[in-house]
Amino acid sequence: MSDxxxxxxxxxxxxxxxxxxxxxxxRSEAITAWALSLPAILSYLLLLLLPTLAAVALAFTDYExxxxxxxxxxxxxxxxxxxxxGFRQSFVNTVFYVGVVTPGSIFGALVIALxxxxxxxxxxxxxxxxxxxxxxxxxxxxxxxxxxxHPTIGPLNGMLRQLGIxxxxxxxxxxxxxxxxxxxxxxxxxxxxxxxxxAGLTAIPRELYAAAEVDGAQSAWSxxxxxxxxxxxxxxxxxxxxxxxxxxxxxxxxxxxxQGGPNKASEVLLHTMYQEGFTFFRLGYSAAITLVxxxxxxxxxxLQTRVLDKRVHYG
Numbered sequence: 544m545s546d547x548x549x550x551x552x553x554x555x556x557x558x559x560x561x562x563x564x565x566x567x568x569x570r571s572e573a574i575t576a577w578a579l580s581l582p583a584i585l586s587y588l589l590l591l592l593l594p595t596l597a598a599v600a601l602a603f604t605d606y607e608x609x610x611x612x613x614x615x616x617x618x619x620x621x622x623x624x625x626x627x628x629g630f631r632q633s634f635v636n637t638v639f640y641v642g643v644v645t646p647g648s649i650f651g652a653l654v655i656a657l658x659x660x661x662x663x664x665x666x667x668x669x670x671x672x673x674x675x676x677x678x679x680x681x682x683x684x685x686x687x688x689x690x691x692x693h694p695t696i697g698p699l700n701g702m703l704r705q706l707g708i709x710x711x712x713x714x715x716x717x718x719x720x721x722x723x724x725x726x727x728x729x730x731x732x733x734x735x736x737x738x739x740x741x742a743g744l745t746a747i748p749r750e751l752y753a754a755a756e757v758d759g760a761q762s763a764w765s766x767x768x769x770x771x772x773x774x775x776x777x778x779x780x781x782x783x784x785x786x787x788x789x790x791x792x793x794x795x796x797x798x799x800x801x802q803g804g805p806n807k808a809s810e811v812l813l814h815t816m817y818q819e820g821f822t823f824f825r826l827g828y829s830a831a832i833t834l835v836x837x838x839x840x841x842x843x844x845x846l847q848t849r850v851l852d853k854r855v856h857y858g
């Protein structure tokens with residue numbers, strides 16, 4: 544029974560508290576933020592996360608494109624990779640390519656950046672010229688290289704013949720093809736690394752060089768060793784990581800120029816993955832190669848964050 548039954552006064556119920564203008568504004572901002580983020584979230588889920596999870600699942604199956612049946616086979620694909628001579632060859636070629644392109648493009652870009660930074664005239668022109676391969680279509684540039692490296696009508700062998708030297712078959716000789724592709728890879732990555740190094744050099748205060756000269760660093764080498772190189776540490780680490788990942792992802796030049804030949808001498812991981820998945824339709828086996836590729840990329844990222852990052856001086 545309520546108090547009104549006995550004639551007692553009833554206390555009025557408190558009205559529900561109204562949201563303050565600040566709270567309404569915060570809630571409106573949160574809804575707007577989620578609405579603006581929704582396309583990016585959906586794109587990440589549909590285009591990156593779900594395909595990655597699908598590739599992980601397929602790597603443990605025998606699925607072939609066009610086949611209605613699918614069977615879980617566990618680690619059999621990875622066991623086949625271990626004994627597959629073609630995969631081992633592509634893995635060795637990829638390691639060779641990364642081992643040549645990474646130091647070659649980084650050292651070359653650093654030297655050119657130092658030369659450009661030392662002078663004043665033509666810096667913008669040189670920066671644009673060396674950056675041209677980055678903004679050009681890889682397939683178009685590969686076609687140009689196919690002509691340049693042609694054994695009979697190519698300009699490179701033509702110049703060698705003028706010097707009395709018999710030019711090699713750059714892209715059809717098993718002993719030369721990976722060196723040729725690595726040279727093209729250095730040329731492709733040089734401009735990208737150059738711009739990054741130029742940005743890092745520009746960020747170094749000029750006063751430090753003057754202070755180094757006062758302390759006795761009179762030669763250019765001493766100033767580079769004591770000032771430039773330590774302060775370029777973060778830039779160099781970033782360039783190293785990006786170049787290694789870009790080198791591991793080599794595919795376009797191999798596909799256009801050599802198709803993995805001759806006799807699989809230029810076969811690399813991504814081309815093997817493409818062949819197995821879209822030529823032989825073995826999507827399960829191709830997905831297993833994809834996981835190996837992802838493991839390599841993750842290992843490079845771990846190397847950056849756990850090992851190299853501790854040796855870098857951040858000014």
